[in-house]
Amino acid sequence: MSLSSLANDPELQKFVAAKELENQLTTQVHHLTNICFDKCVESSGSLSDLSAKQTTCLQNCVERFLDCTMLITNRTVQRIQQGR
Amino acid sequence: MSLSSLANDPELQKFVAAKELENQLTTQVHHLTNICFDKCVESSGSLSDLSAKQTTCLQNCVERFLDCTMLITNRTVQRIQQGR
Amino acid sequence: MSLSSLANDPELQKFVAAKELENQLTTQVHHLTNICFDKCVESSGSLSDLSAKQTTCLQNCVERFLDCTMLITNRTVQRIQQGR
Amino acid sequence: SVQQQLAIQNAQELLQKLSDKCFKACIQKPGSTLSSSEQKCISQCSDRYMDAWNIVSRAYAERIKRESNRH
Amino acid sequence: SVQQQLAIQNAQELLQKLSDKCFKACIQKPGSTLSSSEQKCISQCSDRYMDAWNIVSRAYAERIKRESNRH
Amino acid sequence: SVQQQLAIQNAQELLQKLSDKCFKACIQKPGSTLSSSEQKCISQCSDRYMDAWNIVSRAYAERIKRESNRH
Numbered sequence: 140m141s142l143s144s145l146a147n148d149p150e151l152q153k154f155v156a157a158k159e160l161e162n163q164l165t166t167q168v169h170h171l172t173n174i175c176f177d178k179c180v181e182s183s184g185s186l187s188d189l190s191a192k193q194t195t196c197l198q199n200c201v202e203r204f205l206d207c208t209m210l211i212t213n214r215t216v217q218r219i220q221q222g223r
Numbered sequence: 224m225s226l227s228s229l230a231n232d233p234e235l236q237k238f239v240a241a242k243e244l245e246n247q248l249t250t251q252v253h254h255l256t257n258i259c260f261d262k263c264v265e266s267s268g269s270l271s272d273l274s275a276k277q278t279t280c281l282q283n284c285v286e287r288f289l290d291c292t293m294l295i296t297n298r299t300v301q302r303i304q305q306g307r
Numbered sequence: 308m309s310l311s312s313l314a315n316d317p318e319l320q321k322f323v324a325a326k327e328l329e330n331q332l333t334t335q336v337h338h339l340t341n342i343c344f345d346k347c348v349e350s351s352g353s354l355s356d357l358s359a360k361q362t363t364c365l366q367n368c369v370e371r372f373l374d375c376t377m378l379i380t381n382r383t384v385q386r387i388q389q390g391r
Numbered sequence: 392s393v394q395q396q397l398a399i400q401n402a403q404e405l406l407q408k409l410s411d412k413c414f415k416a417c418i419q420k421p422g423s424t425l426s427s428s429e430q431k432c433i434s435q436c437s438d439r440y441m442d443a444w445n446i447v448s449r450a451y452a453e454r455i456k457r458e459s460n461r462h
Numbered sequence: 463s464v465q466q467q468l469a470i471q472n473a474q475e476l477l478q479k480l481s482d483k484c485f486k487a488c489i490q491k492p493g494s495t496l497s498s499s500e501q502k503c504i505s506q507c508s509d510r511y512m513d514a515w516n517i518v519s520r521a522y523a524e525r526i527k528r529e530s531n532r533h
Numbered sequence: 534s535v536q537q538q539l540a541i542q543n544a545q546e547l548l549q550k551l552s553d554k555c556f557k558a559c560i561q562k563p564g565s566t567l568s569s570s571e572q573k574c575i576s577q578c579s580d581r582y583m584d585a586w587n588i589v590s591r592a593y594a595e596r597i598k599r600e601s602n603r604h
Contacts, residue, residue: 164522165472172511172518173479174414178421180514181487186506189513197514199421201521206425207418208410211437215406218441248451249401256440256447257408258556262563264443265416270435273442281443283563285450290567291560292552295579299548302583332593333543340582340589341550342485346492348585349558354577357584365585367492369592374496375489376481379508383477386512 175200259284343368405444409437476515480508547586551579 145151179196180189189197229235263280264273273281313319347364348357357365417432418425425433488503489496496504559574560567567575 164526168515168519168522169475169479171522172515173483174411175421175518176483176511176514178418180510181483186487186503186510189510189517194517196421197517198521199423200418201518202525203418203421203425203429204410204414205522205525207414207433208406210425210430210433211409211413212406214434214437215402215409215441218438248455252444252448252451253404253408255451256444257412258553259447259563260412260440260443262560264439265412270416270432270439273439273446278446280563281446282450283565284560285447286454287560287563287567287571288552288556289451289454291556291575292548294567294572294575295551295555296548298576298579299544299551299583302580332597336586336590336593337546337550339593340586341554342482343492343589344554344582344585346489348581349554354558354574354581357581357588362588364492365588366592367494368489369589370596371489371492371496371500372481372485373593373596375485375504376477378496378501378504379480379484380477382505382508383473383480383512386509 171201171204174204255285255288258288339369339372342372409440412440413437480511483511484508551582554582555579 175197178200179193180186259281262284263277264270343365346368347361348354413433413436416436417429484504484507487507488500555575555578558578559571
């Protein structure tokens with residue numbers, strides 16, 4: 140099998156695309172854990188076990204961070220379209 | 224047109240060099256904004272509009288950061304030349 | 308000399324492997340200096356000369372950081388093996 | 392094009408920095424929704440960061456011009 | 463394999479973050495050995511970080527699923 | 534040569550870290566020039582950072598040697 144026919148193989152393309160996506164998602168999980176650990180765990184005392192409160196905080200932290208990114212993205216797109 | 228004649232094309236070389244430089248400058252602007260926003264805006268209360276004071280601070284911050292880098296670069300070169 | 312015979316040259320392979328390792332070690336020294344400077348120098352007042360205490364702190368900082376990494380690595384491997 | 396890719400990469404990096412900065416500045420305790428005061432803070436923070444980006448960008452360009460004239 | 467390389471890269475990045483985070487949190491003044499209380503702090507800190515990683519990972523996956531169903 | 538490129542890259546990374554660290558440590562409010570006390574602080578800070586780099590580099594090399602002898 141030649142390299143160019145390999146590169147055009149739809150199964151391989153799907154596999155590579157899936158791996159790239161997984162890689163991006165994992166990078167984002169690292170980033171979110173880093174931020175949310177500081178907000179919800181490190182600052183709140185005990186490290187002996189995650190409390191229900193810390194768990195909820197971590198879940199909310201992920202959701203609100205993504206809300207925050209969406210809010211900023213929409214606002215920035217608007218700003219660029221208005222040419223400011 | 225072959226790849227090697229393309230790579231030797233002076234117009235294309237200039238274009239690629241200009242793009243690379245733009246990329247480097249943009250990376251530096253991201254870095255400076257990150258540092259100077261903390262020094263001049265975030266720490267100084269209100270986010271409702273940039274005051275004249277904050278604007279001057281941002282401009283000075285860029286100038287002084289680059290002064291700082293030049294001072295350190297010269298000092299480091301000297302130190303290396305003295306073989307310390 | 309062809310590229311493929313060059314790539315199979317054992318001397319060159321050793322040279323490249325040594326350079327790659329040097330590069331990794333240097334990156335780690337940058338990382339350790341960054342962390343240990345904060346722990347041992349910046350936080351402890353005077354910058355006029357490194358005191359004996361600061362020097363010892365820097366040496367201990369390197370050793371303890373690597374202990375910390377080993378402790379965490381062992382613990383993580385155990386955790387993964389237990390399938391948690 | 393290369394130009395567009397650079398612009399997209401640049402925009403992505405800006406959005407990433409904006410999110411990190413403004414989330415840290417505006418969300419003290421993440422709740423079950425963004426409160427209206429949190430939303431207002433995020434909007435203002437991102438506007439100010441963009442303003443700062445423009446000021447820094449201009450000041451940096453001027454400095455480089457000045458330095459290159461000197462040589 | 464690509465899969466394994468990704469997994470190794472992922473594990474390395476996690477270990478790097480864990481070391482940075484838990485060293486900063488648990489070692490105030492580096493001494494000539496890790497004291498037993500420092501060791502305990504590091505173990506707990508890394509366990510909690512791993513727990514947090516799992517919770518964040520699940521919450522993120524759920525959010526992406528929800529968003530992609532909406533479109 | 535590869536060797537020189539590595540050395541240049543290493544020096545650039547060191548200069549970047551030095552600038553970030555010493556600017557943050559020495560410049561509280563950026564003014565229209567670097568004051569003489571700010572200049573002195575930057576010089577001392579960068580000298581100490583270089584000293585620290587050398588100490589860390591030696592300690593790290595010794596540790597790796599010790600570990601590799603053990604195996």
